[in-house]
Amino acid sequence: MSLAQTDKYYLPQPSLWPIIGSVALLLMAVGGVMTMREIDNGGWVLLAGVAILFFMMFGWFGEVIRDSEAGHYNKQVDSSFRWSMSWFIFSEVMFFAAFFGALFYTRVLSVPWLADADTGSLLWKGFQATWPTAGPGLQDSVQFTPMGAWGIPAINTLLLLTSGVTVTWAHWGLKKGNRTQLILGLLLTVALGVTFLGLQVYEYHHAYTEMGLTLGAGVYGATFFMLTGFHGFHVLVGTTMLIVMLLRSIAGHFTAEHHFAFEAVSWYWHFVDVVWVLLFILVYWMI
Amino acid sequence: MSDAAHAHDDHGHHAHPTGIMRWLTTTNHKDIGTLYLWFALIMLFAAGSMALLIRAELFQPGLQVTNPDFFNQLTTMHGLIMIFGVIMPAFSGFANWQVPLMLGAPDMAFPRMNNWAFWVLPVAGLLLMSSFLLPGGAVAGGWTMYPPLFIQGGISYDLTILAVHIMGLSSIMGSINIITTILNMRAPGLTLMKMPLFCWTWLITAYLLIATMPVLAGAVTMLLTDRNFGTHFFNAAGGGDPVMFQHIFWFFAHPEVYILILPAFGIVSQVIPTFARKPLFGYASMVYATASIAILSFIVWAHHMFTVGMPVAAQLFFMFSTMLIAVPTGVKVFNWVATMWKGSLSFETPMLFAIAFVCLFTIGGFSGLVLAIAPVDIQLHDTYYVVAHFHYVLVSGALFSIFAGIYYWMPKWTGHMYDETLGKWHFWLSVIGMNIVFFPMHFLGLAGMPRRIPDYALQFTEFNQIATVGAFIFGFSQLIFLVVVLKAIKGGAKAGDRVWEGAEGLEWTVPSPAPYHTFETAPVVK
Amino acid sequence: MKSMWQSGMGVLALIGSGSALADYAYNLQAPASQVAHDVFQLHNLIMLVCLGIFVVVFGAMFYSLIKHRKSAGHQAAHFHENTTVEVIWTVIPFVILMGMAYPAAKVVIDMKDTSNPDLTIKITGYQWKWGYDYLNDDIRFYSTLATPREQIEGKAAKGEHYLLEVDEPMVVPVGKRVRLLITANDVLHAWWVPALGAKQDAIPGFIRDSWFKADKIGTYRGQCVELCGKDHGFMPIVVEVVSEADYQAWVAKKKGAAQAAAADNAKAFAVADLVTRGEKVYQANCAACHQANGMGLPGTFPAINGSKVATGPIADHIQVVLNGRPGTAMAAFGGQLSDADIAAVVTYQRNAWDNKMGDLAQPADIAAARGGATEAAAPAAQ
Ligand code: HEA
């Protein structure tokens, strides 16, 4: 593993990966729409798109890793990575903000308005503004039990908070050059992430089959599943990235000084963690 | 535009793919800038042709050219493509070409991601445009995509939503790249407060993009699930609210209109000092004004929604905050005028477009201010007054700045001077045509003509006829522009390194056309 | 502050009178209510201020363009900042804006005050017509575009009020505070009559209010101003402002008509009668989408001619019309049309064009299909 620091900013060769990625997106979009519109073979097109996307990610990230291992990335490139990862996470924050905004708006504004003054008395007689709700037009047909905070969600909070600690512990190990601590820390973090996902799947299954709580259960169901669903997806992505970090650590890629990939993943993981804490408080607890 | 530049690849770097593969795989900021600019130009003609169809239909009362549904498709696609397919890509093209040159950087921070940010755009364009051919036609719900109308439509609505996601992806990747390049790759000695203003405006624009594009993605995702997965975000029966979409959408789309104008401010701030032969007046206050506009832009969004029936307090708040934006924008206008003041002015085509920009953008700003006054907006909302307002800021604002920028930097990109006579023709026909199309629309709006209608009452006839005539003058003058660009690529007077007498900055220290690789060793700025 | 504002308006009225500001071809429509009047004045004030700033700023710029030309031999100066002027031209616009904000805020507060109405009307936007519901008098009716298709398609000369005429205008007494409760049934619409200064989006599932008090007797015309699909351009609004006596007479006439319509629901009709009546209902309510020839618009609106529903079991057909198809443009007409009208339109669809079903639906069948749900809110559409 050579880390010859060059003074030149590394400029990669022309690359086929991006255009492959574009083809993947095209197929995914077309396939996705075909599936939603129930056109034959949409699923296959979508699958082909996803497969190409994975192929592209393997190829592209593989190239980045090789560039990194070849010592192309000097201090300045490293600092570029830091800036870009921070702002990428910021963009993710804003994505979640849209859904938290929707939750706030419906809870604080639209649901009360629906039961209020003229709207309540002329259009939705007898509707009570409570939370959670399936909404004035659905409350008679859609019966559901809201998801309480003190079962699986509380356990999941503990899991994720612990995983934040284990990933930091792994990072300490890396900085001290203690590989056992690094690998053990990562292993624990991955295990916690996977357990979290397993419990989340169980919770969803329970919600759909026994609690009547579905995407269609009014704004409560919609905000619940969109927020927790996108969060769950981020946990999945984060766990996958952690697994890659684990494999790279086992392959001996990182040094105490040069390991931004690891740090980026741990930033991401902490972000996912913070979102969960917000979710736990606003979606599960304060109902 | 940089075919010629490629010939100058005398560094003998690596074996580069040639032909189409060069463009598909390129990681060079100049190639990518060129791709963005061509994409924008093609889209300008596509969306402009739709505008001409719209104007043809509105030439007289009655239905002649289109039917109501097709008309709505034209309006919607015209708006979507002009914004996401013309102005934004064109500005990204400028950023790609100019930011590294201005900063003395060898390329953008992430050249491969830079390629992807461009190459997802044609995918989005394809998804949007192909829907014209599908059963039910293209989207017809307005570029603002308001539910529940947007929930009703057919397959093209889903395609549009995914196209918006992809365009957002492109913008976010592009912005991260630009921010990183500006913060991390400036030549030694080039402090932030010495950087050309164009870089500043793009830096701030990139922040706006990163902060708002994900919000748009969230909004259209909710549309998608309302359409296909049974959620009730925008349906009162389920406890949702159609107006909620408008809040989320405008939280994105108001900053978006500044995304469409801040880089324009940047371009004009480069052009005016050059032809005034005098440094930009009030550089620091320009930077602060740009930042203030960007910050304010997050707290004014509901001025697009004065008629939804907000509480009084909200109406007052959004009215006051919107009016405040006139202050920093005024500072910019005054600074441009002060830059010209006691300069040594000459009037080449870029300067003409820049002067027209300052004057006509201000007209658009003033009509914006009229709309900011809530009671007046309640009268004028969704009328042609609004259409007049935003075309003044978008056509004589954003689009004119793009013309100014192209004329200004084209010699650097192609190595040839453009045809000044044709450039002047393009300019004069454009300013005159533009005002003939859009000025009468103020009167139409005041008199009560709603927007997005294919047919209108008889009292609106005269002004509509004038507007249509103007639209055809304006539209066909753009063919001159095409000729100028093609001629400059093919040949023309050789351009020197420092193309313009008054030009300052690192980009003018490299040869024209700019070699394929520039600033491989960073210049030192004192 | 107040007196300053008033004297400002005085000056304005002076400049305004007789100049282009009062020429309604270049300005807002002649106001017919206090709010519209206030808005008119406010707009003039702001336009004048902007005009003044424009003249000063661009006067300076054009002066410079002429005097400081290189071709005239002007040498460039070197100054590039001056904190004093920069502060001045930040503060002055700010002060000007405060001067505008004050009168504007007063009008906002006035516009939003919908208390103490003399009359309350609920207005509902539909694709593509308006429904009016006089809450005090129990009058309900729909108002649709009255301009014939031939005029739109250029096959007949266009009338004076082309596209701004309706079959049933909204009628209100002069000088009374009318409170409007505005909502929509399907998508967003917006109710606007420029001269009365009232505009309010119609939001499905929510009621938002607005008000006006008309100063003068007359006919005031407006349009839907929120994109609502294909026929957004074809859903005008006409408000007849009449004297109190005329208003009372109109109310009495309307009530009589409503009773007659209610009686129809109890009758049994012959096929031919239903088809004739159904054709009218169809033209008024369905033809916008399914087209007069029943062929629809492929890909957007299905054809009724030959449709499986219109040639299948009649019970399903009635269900579609009564309850609509949620999530599509096909609205539930159960709340809009009376039993007799639904019976008529269903019978018409089953017997028109190539649909030769020969069967019929009676008002009683519709009442049965409603299963005891609320009776149609509406009288005859024609
Ligand atoms: C480039 C794009 C751009 C820009 C820069 C602006 C700038 C502004 N816009 Fe505009 N706007 C749009 C694009 C843009 N807008 C679009 C696309 C829409 C319609 C969207 C749709 O519905 O489809 C719209 C709609 C729109 C509305 C909603 C209208 C409606 O639908 O009812 C409003 C209302 O407040 C508004 C206000 C403003 C204001 C106050 C500014 C200000 O930033 C202007 C500030 C500038 C000046 C004021 C001039 C210079 C200043 C001076 C010389 C100083 C001295 C001046 C004074 C003291 C008065 N805009």
Ligand code: HEA
């Ligand atoms: C940057 C943005 C931008 C630009 C540049 C333009 C440019 C133009 N727009 Fe734009 N417009 C919008 C953004 C823009 N518009 C938006 C956002 C909307 C709102 C959409 C909505 O309501 O949802 C709108 C709506 C809109 C309307 C209102 C439609 C309605 O409400 O029903 C009208 C009507 O006149 C119009 C006209 C024009 C015209 C005449 C031009 C001209 O400047 C165009 C000039 C023409 C060309 C540049 C093309 C030249 C083509 C040829 C010469 C033919 C040759 C052809 C080939 C070679 C293929 N526009």
Ligand code: CUA
């Ligand atoms: Cu109803 Cu537009």
Ligand SMILES: [Cu+2]
């Ligand atoms: Cu805005």
